[in-house]
Amino acid sequence: MVSHRLRRFLEPQVRGPWELFDELQRDVSSLFNAGMGGDRVRIWSSDDSAVIEVDAPGIDPDACDISIKDALVSVTTAAAPDSPEAATRVHLRERSRSDLRQQVQLPFPLDASRTEAVYDRGILRISLHRREDSKPARIAVKAN
């Protein structure tokens, strides 16, 4: 709540007719939202596959960069577009203007060739599979 007010103070150009009701609501909401969910990254997994979801609303999916090194997945999403040039005045400016980089360490090495990524409704969804040579081998026990 303090940082929000500080930011408003430091960016006087965002002040406008929107702010009073909105700011009050944000302050009240932040009391209830503190520490509650809303994670940008979510992970589902099994012993040999995983899905990572990254919130990335309004980005250009062609500008996303996904790289895999062993068990480490690095995702960089380009910043959301700025306000249009036709804007004569900016009232609120909360959306991120910087590229976001997320890194996820999975418990097994990954097969990069089987990785798929889909961008849907502002969510980047990455499907990953464990590298075959890292799967535990089953040893048949022979009985004498």
Add this chain to the structure above:
Amino acid sequence: MSTTLQNESRPAQEEAVRFVAITPHADAWETEDAYFLAVEMPGVDDAHSDVTLEKNILGITGETAVSTFEGLRPAAGDYRPRQYRRSFRLPDGIDGAALDASMKNGVLTVRMPKSEQALRRKIAVRQA
């Protein structure tokens, strides 16, 4: 096993309490003839977003589905469905009947044309 098979389900009305409440980030700006609002609601489609205007309060809500993947279990992050909710007090001089809202890539954009009266007043000032 495929991890690309995704199933989406939505909590029943009586389970609405399970939604995680989020106040979404937004941009607002104006041009010569309209105000614009862009609200980030990743995971929301146009069928599950709602824009209301009551007096000069613009209310925006959006709900996401529950993501589940065959054979996978949640490992990290808050995977509960989310409900985005935020209200804005609009300035005077907006044509409330001409609001236009569209959802693209998880961003709800609302265009609010300035009223004829507001535009006329603006033109008059320019000519003075």
